[in-house]
Amino acid sequence: MNTGSRGTPMKVVFFNQIIGHIVRVCRALRSDRGNVLMVGVGGSGKDTTIKLATYVSGYRLFTINTRSVYTVTNLLEDIKLIYRRAGMEGRGTVFQFNDTNIKDEIFLDHINNILMGGMVETYFNREELEEAGNSIITIYRRENPRQSCEGRQLIDFFLSRARRHMHIALLFSPIGERFRARALAFPGLVAGCTIDWFHAWPRDALMACAERVLQEPSPLAPVLTNPAICAACVNVVADVHLYVDRMCTTYARITRRTNHTTPRTFFHFLNACKIIYGRKFAELTEIAHRMDTGVRRLQEARESIAFLKTELAAAEEDLKEANYLAEQVLQRVLQETETAAGAKSRVEVLKQRCEEIVQSMEKDREEAQDKLVAAEPALKEAEEALNTIKVGDIATVRKLQKPPNLIMRIMDCVNILFYRPMVPIQADPEKPESFAPSWGESIRFLSNQNFLTMLINYPKHILTEEMMDLLEPYTSAPDYNPRSARKTCGNVAGLLQWTLAIMKYFFVSKVVVPLQDSLKKSEQLLQRAQGQLTEVESELDEKTVVLNKVQAEHEVAMKRKQKLKDEADLCIRRMDTANQLIEGLSGEATRWRETSRYHKQEIVLLTGNAITLAFFLTYMGGFNQTARSSALKYCTRLLHKYGVPQSERLDCVKALAPPTTVSRIE
Structure with a gap:
């Protein structure tokens, strides 16, 4: 169906x-x-x-x-x-x-x-x-x-x-x-x-229905797996229902008040048994569980103190070792820091030295450049003077049987500049205030086809102070000037201007050469200083790498030290908390054990109590206090007769109503 x-x-x-x-x-x-x-x-x-x-x-x-x-x-x-x-x-x-x-x-x-x-x-x-x-x-x-x-x-x-x-x-x-x-x-x-x-249903019908309903899934069902308890409960609920049927007749005859009980009331009674048992079971179980949990936590706290002491001792040993290692690493950090600082200081000194050398070189280079720039007009003047001389002019001079004295002196100056042989120094018979010219050597030099080219490409690096001393008597003569030379020699006067320009260049370069030598020395010093700087910087890099590594080790050591310190502090706090818990609740442990034991015993007695409370709640609403007391006594006797556990003194009102409601009624 x-x-x-x-x-x-x-x-x-x-x-x-x-x-x-x-x-x-x-x-x-x-x-x-x-x-x-x-x-x-x-x-x-x-x-x-x-x-x-x-x-x-x-x-x-x-x-x-x-x-x-x-x-x-x-x-x-x-x-x-x-x-x-x-x-x-x-x-x-x-x-x-x-x-x-x-x-x-x-x-x-x-x-x-x-x-x-x-x-x-x-x-x-x-x-x-x-x-x-x-x-x-x-x-x-x-x-x-x-x-x-x-x-x-x-x-x-x-x-x-x-x-x-x-x-x-x-x-x-x-x-x-x-x-x-x-x-x-x-x-x-x-x-x-x-x-x-x-x-009305007979007793066997009530018992069959009760057995079926009470064994349906509910908190009460596990209790009824015991056949003896199940049979006892079924007999009790059937008998109390029949008792109320009889009591309704008696009550109506005495008080003229009619109450009715139906099979539906019986089913309400059975369902009330299951509901009350479930609620009371959950309530008692929760209270007992809380009490057991409190007792267990206290016991765990006592056991944890010994464990925490051992753990704290180990943590203190580890912390001591970590402090020692951190101190060792710190010393290495300080040492490497000092070494790196020394290398850094040397780098700074060498950098400053290199900067000073570079500044000095720049100064000498600028000064030499200025001097060379000042000598350039003389060289240009010499080149221009040579450009005025033609090959024909040289040939004309070479053909002269008796050239002017100024021309011979000019050629003597040219011979001196080229290191050519000269006659021994003696006075000129024709001009006693002058030296005797070396005209023969001059003729041979003038006969050289590359004479002008040699003048143009004159190697100025062969100039010496001795040359200047030898040229000085010639160039200091009153007529040794471009004007006199042009008047006497014509275009060959360019040779005079050339010798004067070469002498001027020498005296200018005389100042430049020391500057250039100083510049070369400075470059050598700079090169050595830069080499030293590179070495020191490389050393500084190595020291920095070592320092960073040691600092990283120090950081790791400090973190480990802090972690161990935190663990030790946590262990101390836990010990303090456990001690406070034990000291504060030492008197409660006994009460909690008794409360848990009492509520567990109440769970054992809950089967009979649930039947009594459900009986009171389902059937007793329409009766007076006398009838209620008589019915509850009968229910208690039945529970005792069939061996269903129950409390000796059960107050139904206090068990069913909240304390506030009970106090308000009383």
Whole structure:
């Protein structure tokens, strides 16, 4: 049944009484136009019985939903729908109608008419009846092959078929005056139905249901895996329910107040047992767990102190070693820093020295350049003077038998500049104030075809101070000047200008040469200084690399030292925290153990306590204090009788209500 159903699966416990009801209802439904009136209090099994009986009979169950707005019109439409299904499909259809579906007493009037006469033709109009008759014409011909298929015959066949396959199941409660009044007002409810009366469940039925419900998954289920405990609990809940049934009768006779207990109340009682057990179990378990956790933490704190002491001693040894290593590395860092600083200082000194040499060289170079620039006009003048001399002029002078004395003196100066042989120094017979000329050597020199070229390409580096001393007597003569030479010698006067220019160049270069020598020495010094600077810089780089490496080692050593120090400090803090925890909670450990032991014992007693509390909460609301006390004593005796653990003195109010509510009530 559950397999073919799309709704919530049914949970059914079969016992003899419910099986008898199912058999009786099935027999009533299977009879021709059979209807059934099921009378019983809520939760007695009427709904389950009609569903099972319908399923066993192979019929289809039809129910109505009156939770929303449901009027007579809606009821009539549902009745027409049921008749269509029953008449057209030819399948048994059971119309379940509960007393809770009665929104208006007119509903019962229509139900009564159907039960008394079964006449439903008035619910359909002509077109609906014809449509229904035409829909089953094939079935009619198969069942009545020799009869005609006229319209009225089809309609009668449809109505007969619908009445035959439609069954009504009325589910009413006998409590109150309404059932009696309705039975008198609508006699068809009794006369047109087979009545099945649902009486109170017997003890075996209660026990079967209790065993099934209590063993469903819940915090209580593991406790009931013990067969003895399970049997004891089942006996207790069944007996207390029957006791309350009897007590309701006695209480009504004494106080004139009526209380009712139904099987539904019994199921509420069972579910309350599971819920209360689950909540109390979680509450007690949580408290016991907290107490155990506190005790365990204290024990762990005591054990951790010894471990932390060992760990702290090891950390202090490691820290001592790390301090020593860090100090060693620091000394190396200081040493390498000092070495690198010395190399850096030497580099700075050499750099400064090189800069000074470069500055001195620049100064000498500028001064020499200035002097050379000053000598350039003399050289240019000598070149211009030579350019005035032609080859013919040289030939003319060479042919002179007795050249002017000035020309011979000019040639003597040229011979001196070229290191040519000279006659011994003696006075000139023709001009006593002058030296005797070496004209013969001059003629030979003038005869050289490359004479002018040699003058133009004169090697100025052969000039010496001795040459200047030898030339001085010649050049200091009053007539040894360009003007006198042009007047006496013509174009050959250029030789005089050339000798004067060469002498001027010598005296200028005399100042430049020391500067150039100094410049060369400075360049050599600079080269040596730069070489030393390169060596010292290379040494500085090596020292810097070593210093960086040592500094990195020092940084690693300091980090390790700091890490070990932090670990030691953390260990000390943990020890302090553990000591404070132990000192502050030393008196609480015993109380926590006792509290945990008490709550664990309460968990053992929780089975009986949950039954008592659920019994009090479910059944005792409608009774006075005397009846409640008597019922609770009876429940306690039953728990003791069947061996279900329970607390000796259980206050139901304090156990169920919060302390604030209890204090407000008191």
